Amino acid sequence: GNSVTQMEGPVTLSEEAFLTINCTYTATGYPSLFWYVQYPGEGLQLLLKATKADDKGSNKGFEATYRKETTSFHLEKGSVQVSDSAVYFCALRDTGRRALTFGSGTRLQVQP
Amino acid sequence: DVKVTQSSRYLVKRTGEKVFLECVQDMDHENMFWYRQDPGLGLRLIYFSYDVKMKEKGDIPEGYSVSREKKERFSLILESASTNQTSMYLCASSSGPSGSRYEQYFGPGTRLTVT
8 A cells, every 4th residue: 555654743844955755656657746834823834846757846945855665755944934834744646546645744843 | 915814823623623724825825725644644635726616525535524605715614523633724815727837825724623
């Protein structure tokens, strides 16, 4: 079956620090990969996506590269801000499926 | 912008009550989904629908049912609410067939407490 494993949080960083949130996956087909973000009190918003191996998704300074050889899709940002504090979810949609499979989420806390 | 709305942000119900959670999307999407979100477990799929009156079970359908009578509306029903159904419920919609690269759009969520 499909699964997504994320690093456990919370991750606490100072403003302007470098961020990495690890995500690895198991899928039976050729999945599309997504990062969603959930700000306090809100639903999930798509942050970035990649639909095939070696694709790099990017948005708002965040980046993630689809690595088929290591089945990973790690989220990175060079300099985090307090406003990036949120819960980040890695997800995949496998070939032939309509629904997403989500990781457990990683809470990021950025301190001024 | 795609908009997915849910009927309530917060709901408190008693054990044994029948509970309806409503979701409406305004982008003519074929697919609609209900997830529940619990700390440490991420989002788990309850049911989804790929067309009017069509539905498929997700990973945790027990204790829930759904209804899709119109394309824009997808309802989640708790036939007899129990305390272990206290959770955040998220509705989502998307276009495209299976395996599509199209993203899912989420509503703001309904936090349900069953006492």
